[in-house]
Amino acid sequence: MSAWQAWFVARARRRFAMSRECAQLLPRVCAALADPRQPGSDDTCLEKLLDWLRDLTELEPTLNVVRDNPCLTEFFTSVLALPEPSPSILSFTLRLAGLLAASEDCFQHLQQENLLFRLFGSGGTLNRAVWEDASVRSGWVEGVHSMMHHQPALRFLCNGGGIDVIFTLQGDPSLFVASAASQLLVHMLTLSVESETTTPLSEKDCNWPACAQMIIKHIEDSLQSGCASHINQSLKLLTSLFGSCRATWTEVLWLRIAKQVESFLIEDSVQTRHMLANLLLNMSRSPVFCDTEGSFWALVTSALEHLTPVQAGPLAVGILSLHKCPQDVRIQAMTVLLQPMDCILRAASQPLEYAGLLDESVSDPSTVESLLSSKSSCASLLCQTLAHLEKLLSLIHLPVDLPYTSLLRSFVTILQFCSGLLIPATPLGSKISQILIGCGRVQKSALDALAALSERKGCDTVIGSLFDILLVYLESPNTSPTVLKKSFQAMSKWLARLPEMSCFNSQWPTEKILQDVFLVLQKRLCSPCWEVRDSSLEFLTSLIKSMRDQDEFRESLLSSEVPKLTENLLEDPESYVRASAVTAVGHLTFITYSLPESAVAGNQYNKEDTTAKLQDILSTDPESFPRRAVISIFTKWLKQGCTGQAEDTEQFVSRAIQTVERDLDWEVRIGGLELVEVFCVQALCRVGLPKCPYAPASSTVTSSIQQNESLQIFCRAKLFKFLFWSLCDYDKPVGQKACDILLVLRASLSPSSMLKDCQGAGDLSAGRGIPWLQRTLRQGSLAQNFPTDAGNGVDFEDPESMMLALGTIDLEELHDELNKSSDHVEKSPQSLLEDILATVGTIDENEADCY
C-alpha cells in the first residue's frame, strides 16, 4: 500500500469507523426505524445511513460488523415481523441486507438466521402487498445486486426462483426498477461465467454454468418471442453486457444469438432497430470483436445500410471514432453522415461549382432526399447529422479523413438556407429552403459544427462565403440571442485562423473582414438585450486573447468605437454585463499598454482612467460578479507586468487589498489573496529570493538585506494585516489560502535566523501584541472571527513585528486546524445517527413544508 493509500484509509477509518458513540446509538436507531408507531425517517437519512454502513463494510470485515452490532440482524427480524412495514423502511432493509450479504461469510450467517430467504425468497417480501410499491421492488433488486459477489448468492437466487422475479422485473412499470433488473442480470451472467466455468465454453449449453444457462435461455427465448417488449429487454441487456464485459466468452455468446439478432434488421420495429444500433455500437468497441474478419462487421455494414439515417447516425459516428475497423465499414459509416450534407449541396443547385461529397454509386440518396424534403424529418435529420459531425470534428485524433472543404460548403449552405439567402429553383432545394428558413435548431447545430471545423486544416477555398454568412448572422435582427452567441463563437474561432490562410489574405484583406466585424460588434454592444451585450463582450475578449499580437487586429480594433462602447458598459444595469465589460476592458489594456503613447492617444484610452474605474467598481459595485472580475483582471495585469514600475505596483496592490479585505463575497477576498500571492512571488524574485514557494531557503543565496527589503515592501503594501485577518475569515477557503501564503513567506524570509539578530539587538517593542495575536488566531481561526477591536497593539506595518509574528505563530498548527474537516455536522455518522433519533417523532409537520 502506498503512503497515499495508507493516508486515505487512515482518514476514512477516522471518519467512518464505528466509534463507541455510534455503537451506542445504532441499536436505538435500529429500534426506532423498526417501530411502526414512529413516523418514518426521511429518505435522505436512510440513504446516508446506508452510505455509512457501506463505508463501514469496506473498512472492516462485514461479519465482524454484524456480530459486533447484533441490532442489525434484530432490525431485520423486527421489520419482517411487521404486518405492514412502510415501503421506505422495507426497501432500506432489503438494501442493507444485500449489502451485508455481499461478504460470503456474512451471507452464510444471515442464511443460518433464515433472514435472506424471508427477505428475498418467494416466501417473503414478494408476496406482501407492499411489493406493489416501486421503492420496495427497487430495494429488492438493489439488495440482490449488492449480495451478488459469490457463488452461494448465485445459487440462492437461481435455485430459489429469484431469477424469474428478475426476469419479470425487466418489464417493470418503473423505469428505475426495469433498468436495475437488467443491470443485475448482466452482473449475474458475468459473475456466473467468470466464477463457475471450469471448461472452455462452446455454443452448446452443457458447458455453461447453470445460472448463465438460465439467463442465456431467457435471452434467446425473448429474442425469439416475437414480442417487441421482450425483444427490447433482451437487446438492452445484451447492449449493456457487451458495453461492460470485454471477455472472450462474449464472442461465444454472440455466436448463439447472432442469427436471431440479424433477423431484426429487416423487421420494421423502430424501437428494436434503435436498440440494435446501440448493441452493435457497444460490440464494435469491444476488443473481442474488433479482429473478427467476417460476420460481425458484415452485420454492422448491413445495419448501416438497412437502418434509417436517423437510426444509423449514432452507430456511424461511433464506428468512425474507432481506431481499428475495416475500411469498407468505415466508408459505409461515412456515407451515413455525409449523405445528408451531400443532398444539401445538390439541393443548392451547385453541382458544377461544388462537387457532391459522395460518389452516387456508393449509395442511394433517395431515402435521405425524401427525409430532407419532409417538414417533420428535415430539421431533426440535419440537427442530428450536424451534431454527429461536430462530435467527430472535435476529436483530437480523428481516425478518418473527412472531406473538410465540402463539409464547410455544406455547413455554409445550410446556414444560407436557414437565413433565407438561398432559395434554389430545384424542387428539392426550394422545399428544403422553405422548411429551414428561420429554423433556430438547425442554425445552432450548423454553427456548432462550423466552429468545430475551424480546428481542421484544408478548407480555405470557401472561406469568403463563410465569413459572409457569419456576418449576415451577426448583423441580422432576426438572429436570436442563442444563435448569435454561437455565431460569435464560430466567428471568433475562424478569425483566429485568419493569419494562416494565405489565399484568403490575398483575395480579401484581413482588415476588411475585421472592420466589418467591429462594425457589427459596435451595434451589438448597444443591444437592448443583456444576453446579446454580454455575448458581444465575451466575443471581444476571446478575440483579444487570440489575436492581440497581430498589428492589423490591434489597428482595426483601436480605430473602431468598440473600446469606448466597451468602457461604457462598465456601467451597464446588468451585473453579468458589467463583469464581462470589466474582463474585456482589462484585456483591452493589454493592447494599449504595449502600444506607444501616440497610437493610443487618438483613442482617448487612458490606463490610469481604466484602473480608477475598475478600482471604483471593486469598491462600490453592489453585485459580486463585477467585483470578482476586477480582482481577477488585476491579478492578470500583475502577472503580465501591466501595473507599471515597482512602486506603482506596490501602491496598486495595496489599494486593491484594502478594498477587498472587507468585501462581503468570499470569492472576491480569495481573489485578493491570489493577487497578494502573485505580488509576493514577484517581489521575492526581484530581490533574488527563491521564487519556488516551498524551496528551502539556502543560506548562501539569501541574505538578510534581501529579506529585509522584501519584508519592508510587504509591510508598506499592508499585506500582513490582510493575511492575518483572513486567517479568521468566515469562509474557510479564505483562511486556508491566507495560511498557505504566510507559510510561503515564512519559508522565504526565514524569520528564525532574523529573529536571532533581533534578539541580539534586544528590541522588545516589536514583540508587543504578538502573543495576543497568536492566541487570538488560534481561537479566531476556529471561531472564524477576528476581534473587531483589531490589533491590541500589533503593528501590522512594522517589519520587525511581522517577522516576529511569522517566526512565533504556529502556522503549521493553524494550517492543520483550517484544513480539518469542517463538515462534522454534515457528514459524521454520529451526527447522522443523532439526527435520525432526534427526528423520529417530530418529522411529520416540518417534512412536508419543503420550500
Added chain:
Amino acid sequence: MPEIKVTPLGAGQDVGRSCILVSIAGKNVMLDCGMHMGYNDDRRFPDFSYITQNGRLTDFLDCVIISHFHLDHCGALPYFSEMVGYDGPIYMTHPTKAICPILLEDYRKITVDKKGETNFFTSQMIKDCMKKVVAVHLHQTVQVDEELEIKAYYAGHVLGAAMFQIKVGCESVVYTGDYNMTPDRHLGAAWIDKCRPDLLITESTYATTIRDSKRCRERDFLKKVHETVERGGKVLIPVFALGRAQELCILLETFWERMNLKAPIYFSTGLTEKANHYYKLFITWTNQKIRKTFVQRNMFEFKHIKAFDRAFADNPGPMVVFATPGMLHAGQSLQIFRKWAGNEKNMVIMPGYCVQGTVGHKILSGQRKLEMEGRQILEVKMQVEYMSFSAHADAKGIMQLIRQAEPRNVLLVHGEAKKMEFLKQKIEQEFHVSCYMPANGETTTIFTNPSIPVDISLGLLKRETAIGLLPDVKKPKLMHGTLIMKDNSFRLVSPEQALKELGLAEHQLRFTCRVHIQDPRKEHETVLRVYNHLKGVLKDYSVQHLPDGSITVESILIQATAHSEDQGTKVLLVSWTYQDEELGSYLTSLLKKGLPQ
C-alpha cells in the same frame, strides 16, 4: 388512440426535487429541473440517464419549463444545460429569470465554500444557462414550434411563480408548479381560466391539510419577536436571499411602524437592495394592495430595516437580523447563530424546512448540544422556533383549482404518497375524473379523446335546418358531408361544394352483385316477374321497369341475362350507389331467396 405520457424523474410521490417528463402528441417537455438539497453528491440531481438513452437530449426534448425560482424546481438547470448537454429552449417567467441566477449563485457559493466541492456548476455556467432562457409574460401564448405552444398563469407562491399550460393541437396539459390559492402579504392568489385540459398535473404538498389562517401565524411570529426584543434579546431569522424573507420584512416593518419600536432590524447587506430592485421591477406580479399603494409608498423601501455589517453581531442590546443561508449550514447566519446561541434571552426563528446535515435541522429536531468544527461543543440555550410560512395550496385550494380548470384527468406530484392517496380518492369522488400519482420513474399513460373543431359550410347547415333539424348544443347529431382538410383546418361541406372547390370531376362508385335465379322463362319474362315481385314487396319505394328492360329501385339498377352455359339459369346483375347501400343489400338478399312461384 392519442395518449399523454407522464414520467416523474423527481417529485413523484416525494417533495425532494421536481422534474417531470411529459410526452404529448409527439412532443417531449420537461417540467422543472430541480435539485435535492439533502444530498451532496450526484443524487441531488434527477437521474437524466433515462432521457439520454433516447439519443441526443436536445433532439429528444422540445423544451424545458421552469415554474419558479426555488432550487427544488430549478437547481439542476445549469447542470442539465451546461454539463449534461441540453441545448434547446428553456422557458420561465421574467421574474424567475431575474431571480433564479441569484439563488443558484448563492447555493453554488455555499456548496463550493463549505464543502470544497469542485464537481459543481460554476458562475459562468449559471450565466450561460440563463442566456438560453426565454422569458415569458403571463397569459402570453408562446409558440415553441409550429405545433407546441405554452402559456403561463399566475401561481402566487413566490414572486414570478407560474402555472403552465402546454398545448399541442387540441391536446393540453396544465402543470401547476407550486401554487397558493390564498393571497398573502406580497403576492396574490393563483388563477387559471376554465381551460379544460386533458391533464392537470398539480402539486400536493398539503394534500390532507386545511391550513389555518396565515394571519394567526403572522400574529404569533410578531408576538415572539416582540417579546424577545422587549426583554433585550436578539432574534435571528435565517432566510434564503429572496422570497419568504421579503414577506417577513414587510410584516416586521409594518409592525415596527405601528408599535413605534426602536430595536434595529438588519438584513444581510446587498440583498435588501437587490430584492427591492426586483420587487419594483416586477410590481405587477405582487398583490393588489402593494400595487395600489406603490405610487404613494413603495412597500419594499424599508424604513426600519438596515443593511447588516458583521461587526453589528457583537453590539449590545436587542436586535433582529435576517441572514442567509436559511438552513444555518454555512456563512453569515451560522456565524451569528454561534455567537448568540449561548444566551437564553435570544431566539432563532426558522421560517422554513431544513435538510438533514444542517444545524437548522438539528435544532429543529430538539438537539441542544451541537458538535461544531474542531469538535467544539456548542450549547444552544437560545429559544428555537419553527414557523412555516411556505405558501402552498392546501387541500381546499387544490380542489378549488381543479374546479376552476375542469381537467379531464388529474395527476398528483410534489407530495407524500400517503397524503396523495387520500386526496386522489377525494378528487375521484368529487369530480369523477381519473386521478394518478406515479412514483419517480413510473410512467402514467393517459388516453385522450381529442375533439377536433370542424367548420361547417353555411350551405350544408341550411340544408340540414331545411329538413327540420335545428342545431342544439345539448343534442349532438350526425351530419353528413365532405370533410376537407386544408391549411391545418377542417371543414365540412356538401359534396357538390367540395367538388367545386377542389376542381374535381364527380365519379360514381357503384357496388355490384350477381344473383343467380333458376327460371327457364325468357329473359324479359323473368325481368317482369322480378319487377312485379319487387313492386309487391317495396311498396314505399319507386320501382320502375325501364324500356331497355332493366329495373330501377331508387338508385338501384337490376338487369337480367341468361347464363351462358345454362339457359335455365338467369343472372341478375344488381348495382347500387353507396347512398343506397342498405337498400341494395336488402334487395340482393331478397332476390337470393328466389321469386314467388
